[in-house]
Amino acid sequence: MKGEQTRQRILDSATELFWARNYHGVSVADVAEVASVNKATLYQYFQSKDVLVQSVVSSSREWTVEHIFDSAFADSKDPMIRLRCIYKRVHVFHQCIFESHNEVRGCPFVNIAMELAVDNELVRMQVVKTFEQFSEYYRTIVRDYRGKRIAKTKVDRLVRALLGNMNGAMVASRYERRPDAILDALPIAELLVKS
Amino acid sequence: MKGEQTRQRILDSATELFWARNYHGVSVADVAEVASVNKATLYQYFQSKDVLVQSVVSSSREWTVEHIFDSAFADSKDPMIRLRCIYKRVHVFHQCIFESHNEVRGCPFVNIAMELAVDNELVRMQVVKTFEQFSEYYRTIVRDYRGKRIAKTKVDRLVRALLGNMNGAMVASRYERRPDAILDALPIAELLVKS
Amino acid sequence: MKGEQTRQRILDSATELFWARNYHGVSVADVAEVASVNKATLYQYFQSKDVLVQSVVSSSREWTVEHIFDSAFADSKDPMIRLRCIYKRVHVFHQCIFESHNEVRGCPFVNIAMELAVDNELVRMQVVKTFEQFSEYYRTIVRDYRGKRIAKTKVDRLVRALLGNMNGAMVASRYERRPDAILDALPIAELLVKS
Amino acid sequence: MKGEQTRQRILDSATELFWARNYHGVSVADVAEVASVNKATLYQYFQSKDVLVQSVVSSSREWTVEHIFDSAFADSKDPMIRLRCIYKRVHVFHQCIFESHNEVRGCPFVNIAMELAVDNELVRMQVVKTFEQFSEYYRTIVRDYRGKRIAKTKVDRLVRALLGNMNGAMVASRYERRPDAILDALPIAELLVKS
DNA sequence: AATGAATGAGAGTTCATTCAT
DNA sequence: GATGAATGAACTCTCATTCAT
Numbered sequence: 001m002k003g004e005q006t007r008q009r010i011l012d013s014a015t016e017l018f019w020a021r022n023y024h025g026v027s028v029a030d031v032a033e034v035a036s037v038n039k040a041t042l043y044q045y046f047q048s049k050d051v052l053v054q055s056v057v058s059s060s061r062e063w064t065v066e067h068i069f070d071s072a073f074a075d076s077k078d079p080m081i082r083l084r085c086i087y088k089r090v091h092v093f094h095q096c097i098f099e100s101h102n103e104v105r106g107c108p109f110v111n112i113a114m115e116l117a118v119d120n121e122l123v124r125m126q127v128v129k130t131f132e133q134f135s136e137y138y139r140t141i142v143r144d145y146r147g148k149r150i151a152k153t154k155v156d157r158l159v160r161a162l163l164g165n166m167n168g169a170m171v172a173s174r175y176e177r178r179p180d181a182i183l184d185a186l187p188i189a190e191l192l193v194k195s
Numbered sequence: 196m197k198g199e200q201t202r203q204r205i206l207d208s209a210t211e212l213f214w215a216r217n218y219h220g221v222s223v224a225d226v227a228e229v230a231s232v233n234k235a236t237l238y239q240y241f242q243s244k245d246v247l248v249q250s251v252v253s254s255s256r257e258w259t260v261e262h263i264f265d266s267a268f269a270d271s272k273d274p275m276i277r278l279r280c281i282y283k284r285v286h287v288f289h290q291c292i293f294e295s296h297n298e299v300r301g302c303p304f305v306n307i308a309m310e311l312a313v314d315n316e317l318v319r320m321q322v323v324k325t326f327e328q329f330s331e332y333y334r335t336i337v338r339d340y341r342g343k344r345i346a347k348t349k350v351d352r353l354v355r356a357l358l359g360n361m362n363g364a365m366v367a368s369r370y371e372r373r374p375d376a377i378l379d380a381l382p383i384a385e386l387l388v389k390s
Numbered sequence: 391m392k393g394e395q396t397r398q399r400i401l402d403s404a405t406e407l408f409w410a411r412n413y414h415g416v417s418v419a420d421v422a423e424v425a426s427v428n429k430a431t432l433y434q435y436f437q438s439k440d441v442l443v444q445s446v447v448s449s450s451r452e453w454t455v456e457h458i459f460d461s462a463f464a465d466s467k468d469p470m471i472r473l474r475c476i477y478k479r480v481h482v483f484h485q486c487i488f489e490s491h492n493e494v495r496g497c498p499f500v501n502i503a504m505e506l507a508v509d510n511e512l513v514r515m516q517v518v519k520t521f522e523q524f525s526e527y528y529r530t531i532v533r534d535y536r537g538k539r540i541a542k543t544k545v546d547r548l549v550r551a552l553l554g555n556m557n558g559a560m561v562a563s564r565y566e567r568r569p570d571a572i573l574d575a576l577p578i579a580e581l582l583v584k585s
Numbered sequence: 586m587k588g589e590q591t592r593q594r595i596l597d598s599a600t601e602l603f604w605a606r607n608y609h610g611v612s613v614a615d616v617a618e619v620a621s622v623n624k625a626t627l628y629q630y631f632q633s634k635d636v637l638v639q640s641v642v643s644s645s646r647e648w649t650v651e652h653i654f655d656s657a658f659a660d661s662k663d664p665m666i667r668l669r670c671i672y673k674r675v676h677v678f679h680q681c682i683f684e685s686h687n688e689v690r691g692c693p694f695v696n697i698a699m700e701l702a703v704d705n706e707l708v709r710m711q712v713v714k715t716f717e718q719f720s721e722y723y724r725t726i727v728r729d730y731r732g733k734r735i736a737k738t739k740v741d742r743l744v745r746a747l748l749g750n751m752n753g754a755m756v757a758s759r760y761e762r763r764p765d766a767i768l769d770a771l772p773i774a775e776l777l778v779k780s
Numbered sequence: 781a782a783t784g785a786a787t788g789a790g791a792g793t794t795c796a797t798t799c800a801t
Numbered sequence: 802g803a804t805g806a807a808t809g810a811a812c813t814c815t816c817a818t819t820c821a822t
Contacts, residue, residue, distance in 0.1 A: 001784095002785070003784065003785060006785075006786090016288050020311045020313065021313050021314065022219070022309075022311070022313070022314070023219075024217070024218075024219030024220060024310075025219060025310075025313075025314055027811075027812065027813080028812080028813060028814080029811085029812085029813090035786090037786080038786065038787045038788075039787090039788095039813090039814080040786075040788080040789095040814085040815075040816085041785075043787055043813090044784095044785075044786080045814075048813080048814080049814090059822095065806065077383075095798055097219070100281070100807065103313070104312075106312070108307065110309060110366050110370075111309045111310075111370065113370040114217075114301065114305060114306045114309040114310065114366065114369060114370075114791070115217045115219075115220075115306075115309065115310045117301070117370055117372075118215065118216050118217070118220075118298070119216065119217070119220055124370055124372070127240075127370050127801080128370060128371060131367075131370070139319070157379070157382065157383070160379055160380075161360070161380070161383040163363065163364075163367070164360055164363025164364050164367060164380055165356070165359055165360065165363060166220025166363070167363040167367070168358065168360060168361070168362040168365045168366070169359050170362035171305050171308070171309065171359075171362045171363070171366065172326075172355070172358070172359060172362070174308065174309060174311055174312050175305075175308040175309075175319055175322045175323060175326070176323060177312075177319070184352070184355055185355075185356070185359055185377065187273070187352065188352070188356040188359070188387070189360070191387075191390055192383070192386075195386055197802070198802060198803095201802080222795065222797080223793090223795080223796060223797080224792075224796090227781080231806045232795090232803080232804090233803065233805075234797085234804090235798080235799085235803075235804055235805080236802080236803055236804065237798090238796090238797070238798080239795095239802080239803075243796080243797080244796065244797090269818095327809085392781070393781060393782095396781080410703065411703050411704065412609070412611060412699075412700050412703070412704070413609075414607070414608075414609030414699070414700075415609060415700075415703075415704055417816065417817080418816080418817060418818080419815090419816080419817090427782080427783090428606070428782065428783045428784075429783090429817090429818085430782075430783055430784080430818090430819080430820085431781080431782055431783070433817090433818070433819080434781080434782075438817080438818080439816095439817065439818090445666050450617040462813075471688050483783085493703070493704075496702070497697065500699060500756050500760075501699045501700075502702065503756070503759065503760040504607075504691065504695060504699040504756065504759060504760075505607045505609075505610075505699065505700045506611075506697045506760075507689075507691070507760055508605065508607070508688070509606065509607070509610055514762070515789095517760050518760060521757075521760070536698025538727055545630075547769070547772065547773070550757070550769055550770075551750070551773040551776070553753065553755060553757070553768070554749070554750055554753025554756075554757060554770055554773070555746070555749055555750065556753070556754035556758070557752070557753040558748065558750060558751070558752040558756070559749050560747070561695050561698070561699065561749075561752045561753070562716075562748070562749060562752070564698065564699060564702050565695075565699075565702055565709055565712050565713060565716070566713060567702075567709075570761065573627060574745055575745075575746070575749055577742065578742070578746040578777070579747070581777075581780055582597050582773070582776075584733045585776055585780065586803065587803095587805080587806070588806060591806075610788080612792080613792060613793085614789080614790085614791085614792090622807080622808090623807065623808045623809075624792085624793080624808090624809095625793085625794075625795085625807075625808055625809080626806075626807055626808070627807075627809095628793065628794075629805095629807080630791090632791080633793080634791095634793095681798065740799065743817090
């Protein structure tokens, strides 16, 4: 009971820190301090820093699916509105963080993957799976908008383009420290779906 | 004279390592070893690891401008061909590295920026400048293809989309360990220019 | 009642682990896990790791006296046969462990004493007492074989030699991972008694 | 030049500490402190604590061969005198340490082997080799004393008994904190050779 | 009688960096 | 122009131990 809360606090702290900063730049001690637990306690819940990031990626994925994609899909059945909702939700979220913490974090999956793609095969694979899951939402949008006639290969290409568009925008938002970079990419996404 | 060679060897080694792996995962000792110099020697040429990574970004930028963008522009005056050349050059380069080293490195600027955006403001700004420079090439392509009538804001949006498209593709190539992800993005780039 | 069983389970687990491995290489957590109890439970029965190891030495001593020396003495009244029984019992026991666990453990008292002689005075003294007790059996054997005429100092020297012979053999069995090292020492023991 | 001195200082400190105490009970920080170097410096000379013990065992072996066995053999050609010299040298050495440090250390090879036989296969094998080397000296003594007629198997048994006799005595000297335990074993060694 | 949860202290190891030569 | 030698600080991770329940 209490343990579960502690575990969650650690996970949340780690998520925040790895996302806001990066993996190597955040020490286990940092995570423990933010979570207000002893380092040893952290290690009772997560066997290693490695396991901790993996858990962070997992929980971030769940969070994103629920609060971005599923929410956007719940808002409307119209594919174009759904697409807009996705971008707007992402944007609003980053805007809030920017205003409250003066940070621009970008995409947690892109960030961690770029840093750990070589060092940590498990994390890399988790990110692959994550983006595949996200792609399914884009696929539904494309299919619903275009109808059955559109060829599967074309759908695949568009889905990939949509994912790249979002990731490119997330990257820009981080290096420009500008959440609006996300919004800038919305018209391009719309254009792609219509193309 | 000899000093300049040493400096270059260090810079090259650091470029390789930071790019292939990541910033925090590569130690100064690693760089020194690959460059076949003593750590103290390295510090005679670069005051700190921070300075080193900045130099790496600078030299990578120069390299990219010369071997990707200027080369592509030298190949043809046709904007569409130029665009294709850019993607093809990037792809060929990554394909070669993949075949020889079995590594997929992605974009050095995106990688370093995602890792260091928060820790190292100077690097972040260098990356901003770098992508602005790259954008000018895209701008020329868009302008040349579309002619003078096209509105400046639309050009800006397209340029930004092209940059995002490339960066999204580079990100995918790294987390998928698949150089062809770069080629996949070419038709989208063409579509954007034509749109 | 149930508490006594728990205590015994902890003691048995600790005995096994300290013997098979060593004192510092076995953590309290290891002992608790093998004993299938919570670490806190362990601390209810043994105030500290120090106390635990002392209890282990005590119980090992009792076990050895009963199953090696008393048993050997019960087998026969002939001093030489008794001597042989001692060595054979020790050997059989180690051979069994070797075959079932593929481990060669050597002498629990020698092992622990060599490791803790400096750190833990109480354990050292326990080992001294233990070997004094074992010596009494050797003394009986020597006296019974030689008769009353033999000088006390000579008996002492022989007893000490017998103990050294056994301990030297146990040491060899551990570093050679070869239970037969114990049997090799039997003829020497016989020779000493007869000398 | 200076580095070699530092390396030696570390090795000497480690040898002292591991021998006087034990392996697990001595931290790398302890060794570094006694050697008056920074922990990081220690790691420039020895890649790990594991490598450090191995070096300690190696250098202890060399020391023992030179200062105990070779010296004893240089003193005389008479096998019995050689045997006595070995025991006396070992005894004198331990007696000195006892008087100056009030410590009784026992045999460095037995101690480390009993502690690490299971954890560190390399150390175990080093100890096996070490005792094989020592055995050659005992073999020479036995052969020289007995002449050619004695059967090889009998020589082997005697050599093994001599080694066990010494090791048993060293064990006793440590747990009894009594260097004279070594001298006590000398008559037994003589008896064995003569037997 | 037993345990889930927590911790301070310290383990081994690596880091970026400096300085005398 | 280059290096061998050294280090303080920080790293990830484990330890024996305690306490509220």
